[in-house]
């Protein structure tokens with residue numbers, strides 16, 4: 613593994629990406645890139661009416677993450693500095709393939725590839741897998757107003773989409789190391805020992 617790895621934490625909604633990446637950033641003394649959530653002007657409306665708001669929402673996420681990734685490249689990756697992010701840019705495609713339809717989906721896919729195909733990809737992906745009940749209880753625990761009443765079918769579909777996407781990334785980007793964590797049984801929030809096992813594994817990979 614190269615000396616200055618680019619690490620991304622991924623998984624479906626509420627899997628614990630921000631929590632785990634923040635803990636790892638602290639433990640490994642890494643700068644962290646977090647996705648923008650609260651400032652998103654479309655997210656409330658999207659959860660109320662996905663058909664009407666998905667294109668605006670997906671484009672907003674894509675533009676934001678593209679800009680963040682450009683900044684991350686300039687500040688860290690191009691300078692050979694390690695960095696951890698609580699998402700992989702590929703998540704745009706995972707969500708948009710599910711929420712968009714027809715011509716909008718085709719156009720979005722093209723824009724996604726134009727913007728991102730030449731950008732560096734993470735060296736390590738930490739993929740947190742969790743089932744529907746676990747995600748629903750974590751989402752409830754976090755208690756964001758716009759996620760109240762989140763559609764279970766949508767969440768279940770995303771769980772499956774993530775599995776397919778990770779398998780496809782393993783083929784598309786064979787040099788990327790994917791570390792899969794069972795978010796149902798591993799409690800990296802309350803159980804220090806379990807967190808340390810994860811951080812030891814990441815340390816081993818980046819040394």
Ligand SMILES: Nc1ncnc2c1ncn2[C@@H]1O[C@H](COP(=O)(O)OP(=O)(O)OP(=O)(O)O)[C@@H](O)[C@H]1O
Pocket residue numbers: 623624625626627628629630631632698750751753754795798799800801802
């Ligand atoms: N493994 C875990 N064990 C116990 N609690 C957890 C675990 N992972 C996350 N949590 C809790 O679940 C909630 C959601 O976690 P977090 O916000 O990190 O998820 P996320 O994947 O970043 O969500 P989003 O997809 O919305 O960005 C938080 O309250 C967090 O403390």
Ligand SMILES: Nc1nc(=O)c2ncn([C@H]3C[C@H](O)[C@@H](CO)O3)c2[nH]1
Pocket residue numbers: 625649655669670673703704707708711759
């Ligand atoms: N549709 C859609 N596309 C995305 O790229 C995307 N990224 C995150 N989210 C949702 C999940 C959480 O509710 C909340 C915070 O992660 O925003 C997304 N929703």
